[in-house]
Amino acid sequence: MESIFFYATAAIALIGAIGMVLSRNAIHSALFLVLNFAATSVLYLMLNAPLLAVLQVTVYAGAIMVLFLFVIMLLNAENVSVDSHLRWQPIAALILGGLLLVETVVTVGRPLPLNPAGVTPETLNQLADPRVLAQFLFTDYLLPFEVTSLLLLVAMVGAVVLTKARPAQKRDQRRVRFADQVEGSEGASAVMSEPQGENRPVA
Amino acid sequence: MAVSVTNYTVLSAMLFTIGIIGVLTRRNAIIVFMSIELMLNAGNLAFIAFSRAFGSVDGQIFVFFVLTVAAAEVAIGLALIVTIFRSKNTADIDDISTMRG
Numbered sequence: 001m002e003s004i005f006f007y008a009t010a011a012i013a014l015i016g017a018i019g020m021v022l023s024r025n026a027i028h029s030a031l032f033l034v035l036n037f038a039a040t041s042v043l044y045l046m047l048n049a050p051l052l053a054v055l056q057v058t059v060y061a062g063a064i065m066v067l068f069l070f071v072i073m074l075l076n077a078e079n080v081s082v083d084s085h086l087r088w089q090p091i092a093a094l095i096l097g098g099l100l101l102v103e104t105v106v107t108v109g110r111p112l113p114l115n116p117a118g119v120t121p122e123t124l125n126q127l128a129d130p131r132v133l134a135q136f137l138f139t140d141y142l143l144p145f146e147v148t149s150l151l152l153l154v155a156m157v158g159a160v161v162l163t164k165a166r167p168a169q170k171r172d173q174r175r176v177r178f179a180d181q182v183e184g185s186e187g188a189s190a191v192m193s194e195p196q197g198e199n200r201p202v203a
Numbered sequence: 204m205a206v207s208v209t210n211y212t213v214l215s216a217m218l219f220t221i222g223i224i225g226v227l228t229r230r231n232a233i234i235v236f237m238s239i240e241l242m243l244n245a246g247n248l249a250f251i252a253f254s255r256a257f258g259s260v261d262g263q264i265f266v267f268f269v270l271t272v273a274a275a276e277v278a279i280g281l282a283l284i285v286t287i288f289r290s291k292n293t294a295d296i297d298d299i300s301t302m303r304g
Contacts, residue, residue, distance in 0.1 A: 006206045010214045017218050017241055021225035026233055033237050036218075040244055043211070047255045052247075052266055059270055064240065064277050071281045072233055077294045086228065093227035097220045104216035108249075111209050123258040136260050137267070148271045155275035162282040 006046065013039035025079060026072045030065055037061040048128045211252035218245035232284050232294045236277070243273050 016036030020029045037060045044053035072078060126132045137145055218241060225238030247266045254262025288294055 003206050006210060010210075013214065014217060014221075017221040020234075020237060020241065021221055021229065026231060029234050029237055033241065036241065037244065040248055043214075043248060044251055046206075047211070047251050049251050049254070049263055049266075052251065052263055052270075055267070055270060056247075059274060060240070060244070064274060067277055067281060068233065068237060071285060075285065075288050075294060077231065077233060077288070086230070090228045093224050097224040097227070100223065101216055101220040104219070105213055108212040108216065109209060111207055120258075124255075127255065127258065127260060127263070133260055133263055133267075136264055141264050144268060148268060151275050152271065155278045159278045159282040162279070162286050 002046075006043075009039050009042045009046075012036075013043070027069065027078055030068050030072060033068075034061050034065050037065070048124050050128055051130045051133060208252050208256040212249050215245045215249040215252065218242075218248065230295050230297050232287075232296050232299075233281075235296065236280050236284070240273060240277070243269055 013036050016032045016034075016039060019032035020036065023029050023032060037056060041053040041056040041061070044050075044056060222238045222242035222245060225241065226235050229235055229238065247269055250262040250266050250269070254260065284294060287299060291299060293299070
């Protein structure tokens with residue numbers, strides 16, 4: 001029963017991953033990746049990690065993928081040119097990727113039971129308990145945790161600095177906006193002034 | 204046949220390989236980024252599988268940190284892509300060759 005469930009979920013995760021790499025439309029890619037993240041979170045649940053399964057759905061499938069979809073739609077980058085410069089490189093990538101897969105499977109392929117002798121049901125319950133995780137996070141891993149907060153701060157400041165318009169650009173934008181106002185003033189003022197005229201006596 | 208940790212690690216290796224092939228073959232910067240996310244996710248799966256196998260919470264805590272780093276990386280990376288798109292009007296990483304990489 002458990003193995004059937006595992007293979008079904010693993011197949012969904014692989015379909016999501018392959019679909020993400022193969023699809024031509026960037027939005028389809030993002031949605032396939034969401035499918036893959038959802039399947040992975042089910043696998044986390046099967047591995048006694050409910051807190052991380054929930055975090056996977058909220059942070060990865062929720063926040064990060066929404067950011068991706070937002071940028072894809074903002075830039076209109078759904079269909080970017082179909083790999084024109086590459087000739088022999090995809091074949092080389094496939095061969096090297098296959099070699100890497102073989103190498104990794106040989107390295108980690110030794111059968112390691114999911115419930116070794118030293119691991120009791122109590123330990124497994126502890127693994128699933130968010131309180132135990134929090135205790136480790138705020139004692140043994142306190143310094144990495146604090147550094148993480150610094151990292152997030154730097155990322156936030158960096159994102160703001162990178163996307164901020166430069167002074168020259170800003171001046172151009174202001175000029176364009178001014179030109180728009182001047183051009184549109186004849187048409188717009190006729191429409192805009194009437195309601196104002198009506199409103200003034202009431203106010 | 205019971206599921207062993209090896210099943211999870213082999214699945215993780217497969218997802219990682221698919222991610223690497225995605226980085227090497229696709230030229231759209233956003234899809235390259237999503238492939239990197241896939242690779243990070245495969246690493247997380249291996250971490251959690253080993254955490255279960257050894258009955259230790261440390262693997263799960265590392266996944267927590269990887270999650271944070273991924274969030275920071277996406278924020279910076281997408282900001283870079285937006286800035287490059289504004290000036291060059293392309294998201295194709297072969298067209299961005301100012302640094303002769």
